Amino acid sequence: MVYYQIIYIKNSIMKKSEQINQGFTEKDFASMLKEYNYSLNPGDVVAGTIFNKESCGFLVNVGAEIAGFLPIEEVSLKNTKNLTSIYYLSLHNQTREFFIMAYKRDSKQLILSIRRLEYIRAWKRIKQIESEDVVLRLKITRSNKGGAIALVEGLESFIPNSHLAIEMKMLQIKNSSVSCKLLLANEKTNQLILSNKKAVLSIATNQLNVGDIVEGTVVKMEKYGVFVLINKTNILALLHISELGYKNIPNIRKIFNINDSLKVKVIHIDMEQGRISVSQKNLN
The missing domain is CATH 2.40.50.140 (Nucleic acid-binding proteins)
Structure with missing residues (x-):
């Protein structure tokens, strides 16, 4: 040098x-x-x-x-x-x-x-964070329609809404602190994408496994299924319409209501994207 x-x-x-x-x-x-x-x-x-x-x-x-x-x-x-x-x-x-x-x-x-x-050294530390796959605790500096902004080693990073846990969307995001993991780190394009869901799921891995039957609360409904907040972990899971166990479902809102409690089985855990899929089939 x-x-x-x-x-x-x-x-x-x-x-x-x-x-x-x-x-x-x-x-x-x-x-x-x-x-x-x-x-x-x-x-x-x-x-x-x-x-x-x-x-x-x-x-x-x-x-x-x-x-x-x-x-x-x-x-x-x-x-x-x-x-x-x-x-x-x-x-x-x-x-x-x-x-x-x-x-x-x-x-x-x-x-x-x-x-x-500082920029060069920040990216060196970010690459180290990426290789170790560590959970970061970051302060949200501001938010927009697409998600939230936080600083990683002094560089701006983005947390898309799709990667924010449901409880974070219910809070006033600005000045909140969240756990995050790196989702994408591209120095050439200066892109830093984080996932709060991925971090939350990583922390809760010792509490949740494929095949577990857990209790949850319906928090959101779509044509393709319902989103269930798993009580013991506060992680959002998708109960797809194909996993309801009903033959004909003309309107999912006739089956569920917001805040309904129900039991579901964990059928898939995607650690990379921070996603969980659940089912109401074969609960016994």
Whole structure:
């Protein structure tokens, strides 16, 4: 990594400076960069120090003759429009890593980013979360007609309505905390899709098995069947019309009412999609 190459060069200079009892200077550093035939390029990670705040960003000393500039929008993954003074105070005179986004030849400036580094590292952690298939406890930041939005490692993720447990739909979603598992993580398209149902079902696996006869409550009715909230787990299950045990069903609403209690048998558990199918056939 470029950062560690710079540290190695810098340490070499300091050793030479100590030998001749002279202090380390930026000119020394610049001359050593030339001696090592070293260049800074977009995509590199460099060490630098923020030393001045401007109206639209920060000036950064990266130990070379080329100046570094950190735009406000590249300070963090978070919205920092109103936090520039706070970030400056926390970063001022602190040496840290920066991602080189571009080099502006006209102004001889390196365009730097902390946000890009955070993005890269966030995706590395997300890939780890995906490989371990862990359950996350996340705060809902906002909701829309399609579902809810939450942050995973600082990145926005989406929980579709179809993957929210029924009890979550009955709550005011904003500022609620939910258990979730990753459903889709695509760094190329920057897509993060989560499932609350998948997480809830994963947590309840020790309480529910295929073949179990359980009690539930009818919470929703459709032409193709009814949705049953299984009492002991609060997981929503589909009782399809083909699993009712009746030959002719002209209108399912003539058989069931909302809040009806009934016994059903678990016939399928889809851990990947967080879905359960139940039946009223062969309950004995």
